[in-house]
Amino acid sequence: MEQGPQRVLNDNDNDDDNEVVDNDDYCSACADLAHRDNIKHSILVDNEVVDNDDYCSACADLAHRDNVKHSILVQKLQSQFETYALRQKALIASLIEWGPISPSYGDPNPRPRLEAAEEDKLLDTLNEKLAELSLENGKLRASLQREVRSRKRLHNIVQDLKGKIRVFVRVRPLSSGEEAAGCQHALRYGGEGSVLAMPEGRLAMKTWDFDGVLGVADGQVDVFREVQGLVVSAVDGHNVCLFAYGQTGSGKTHTMFGDVEGPEAGISPRAAGEIFRVLERNTEGGAMDSWSLSVTMLEIYNDQIYCLMGEGGKKVSLKFGGKEGVEIVGAESQDEVVSEAELLAVLSRGSERRRTSSTAMNADSSRSHMVVQVKIRSLSLTGKETTGKVTIVDLAGSERLSKLGKVGDEQLRETRSINKSLSSLGDVIAALKKKSSHIPYRNHPLTALLSDSLGGSSKSLLFVCCSPADYNRSESVSSLDFGFRCRGVGGGGDNNVPKFSKKENESGRENMAPR
Numbered sequence: 001m002e003q004g005p006q007r008v009l010n011d012n013d014n015d016d017d018n019e020v021v022d023n024d025d026y027c028s029a030c031a032d033l034a035h036r037d038n039i040k041h042s043i044l045v046d047n048e049v050v051d052n053d054d055y056c057s058a059c060a061d062l063a064h065r066d067n068v069k070h071s072i073l074v075q076k077l078q079s080q081f082e083t084y085a086l087r088q089k090a091l092i093a094s095l096i097e098w099g100p101i102s103p104s105y106g107d108p109n110p111r112p113r114l115e116a117a118e119e120d121k122l123l124d125t126l127n128e129k130l131a132e133l134s135l136e137n138g139k140l141r142a143s144l145q146r147e148v149r150s151r152k153r154l155h156n157i158v159q160d161l162k163g164k165i166r167v168f169v170r171v172r173p174l175s176s177g178e179e180a181a182g183c184q185h186a187l188r189y190g191g192e193g194s195v196l197a198m199p200e201g202r203l204a205m206k207t208w209d210f211d212g213v214l215g216v217a218d219g220q221v222d223v224f225r226e227v228q229g230l231v232v233s234a235v236d237g238h239n240v241c242l243f244a245y246g247q248t249g250s251g252k253t254h255t256m257f258g259d260v261e262g263p264e265a266g267i268s269p270r271a272a273g274e275i276f277r278v279l280e281r282n283t284e285g286g287a288m289d290s291w292s293l294s295v296t297m298l299e300i301y302n303d304q305i306y307c308l309m310g311e312g313g314k315k316v317s318l319k320f321g322g323k324e325g326v327e328i329v330g331a332e333s334q335d336e337v338v339s340e341a342e343l344l345a346v347l348s349r350g351s352e353r354r355r356t357s358s359t360a361m362n363a364d365s366s367r368s369h370m371v372v373q374v375k376i377r378s379l380s381l382t383g384k385e386t387t388g389k390v391t392i393v394d395l396a397g398s399e400r401l402s403k404l405g406k407v408g409d410e411q412l413r414e415t416r417s418i419n420k421s422l423s424s425l426g427d428v429i430a431a432l433k434k435k436s437s438h439i440p441y442r443n444h445p446l447t448a449l450l451s452d453s454l455g456g457s458s459k460s461l462l463f464v465c466c467s468p469a470d471y472n473r474s475e476s477v478s479s480l481d482f483g484f485r486c487r488g489v490g491g492g493g494d495n496n497v498p499k500f501s502k503k504e505n506e507s508g509r510e511n512m513a514p515r
């Protein structure tokens with residue numbers, strides 16, 4: 001599938017001395033000048049960015065550009081801060097060396113001591129410099145914290161403006177078997193994130209619009225580029241959900257996991273690397289005091305949740321109504337994961353335990369939904385604790401019973417269970433889109449487990465994976481329909497905890513227990 005040119009935003013040429021940001025930083029799309037000036041004014045007055053609601057859609061670009069500026073400023077402040085910290089460290093070392101506590105006694109090559117008066121004078125000068133630097137250091141630290149807060153807020157605005165559930169289509173290449181069978185491409189790229197296909201029984205092409213389309217020419221690195229910003233959001237303290245939907249054999253596992261390293265590494269290993277890069281950058285730069293990271297892996301098979309950690313295969317239940325909305329009871333987790341390599345090792349071990357079997361479409365087909373949850377807790381320099389979570393979901397492949405051929409009872413049951421859970425997921429998304437007062441999270445363990453990652457203030461990105469082959473046309477069309485329905489889900493508040501009704505919380509707090 002051929003990719004069209006990316007949308008290019010034009011710069012604005014107006015001159016205006018009273019600008020906060022450069023003229024060049026405005027998109028020409030931003031026609032609402034009065035509104036824009038109002039925002040600039042707010043920025044000037046408060047030195048802060050206004051709330052999400054204060055932006056017209058055209059100002060998304062302005063928020064984004066400001067965010068970039070803030071990031072640069074934060075980086076500059078961080079490096080300034082590091083320089084001062086190093087200078088302060090060097091001065092303290094000099095003080096120890098020149099001061100009376102210097103252990104010259106017993107030294108085989110003692111350094112010649114200065115005259116007492118001279119030594120005192122030098123010490124006074126060093127102490128003065130140290131005090132000056134400490135003051136400077138304190139100012140920089142406070143300024144850095146302010147910038148970090150602004151950067152986080154702006155990053156969040158940009159992510160929210162992109163949509164609560166962003167939907168991308170990924171079309172894999174024709175497999176060698178499909179090529180050998182003479183299959184034709186059934187999907188066309190319409191430019192600007194649209195896909196065209198001819199549904200069965202129709203004479204005209206149908207068009208679906210998405211946030212983006214990743215075609216045959218796009219590699220794993222291009223896929224990760226779309227989710228990178230959301231990984232940063234999770235480190236900032238938000239719940240983020242990345243998931244892949246599609247027919248069996250359409251490329252979901254390849255997209256979400258792929259290889260552990262190298263060019264074919266998928267979203268999970270790349271996200272693991274990105275999380276640690278952001279954490280190290282934040283701590284080394286002084287934007288964060290400390291952090292801790294834990295991970296758990298689960299699979300949902302035949303409507304039952306199992307833990308993929310430890311020995312694996314342990315049944316897990318869900319409890320509702322607690323501090324976090326939904327609590328996983330009985331799952332093992334690996335706490336205090338300290339490196340990317342350690343996280344990758346956990347992901348590999350868990351993936352190996354997942355249930356797979358051979359189907360007509362995929363020799364190594366996943367028969368369960370796999371859910372990876374990486375929780376990141378961090379402490380700011382002022383002692384504020386923040387918790388964010390990345391949930392990565394590789395959904396089991398949807399399959400038509402009619403296409404299964406002759407299969408045993410077990411495979412029939414698996415397929416029915418997969419289809420039921422996916423339809424529950426569709427119901428939840430439809431209710432979120434309608435802003436219904438009741439969201440049916442508890443209709444299935446899958447949706448109950450994801451409730452804190454789909455509702456509230458969470459941000460999600462869905463990859464609709466499609467086979468390009470014409471013999472899968474009707475499955476691709478229904479996946480595209482599903483993805484299209486997920487678009488346009490609005491924000492559900494400013495809190496990561498899903499809302500359950502009082503009745504739901506009181507009745508059967510543990511009714512999703514192992515059977």
Ligand SMILES: Nc1ncnc2c1ncn2[C@@H]1O[C@H](COP(=O)(O)OP(=O)(O)OP(=O)(O)O)[C@@H](O)[C@H]1O
Pocket residue numbers: 171172173175246247248249250251252253254255362364365366367395396397398465
């Ligand atoms: N973008 C891609 N580029 C190259 N090969 C791909 C791509 N996507 C998928 N494949 C290959 O296609 C095959 C099926 O992919 P994958 O196992 O990821 O499908 P799936 O949707 O997870 O299937 P299931 O639901 O049955 O588990 C694999 O051999 C995979 O390597």
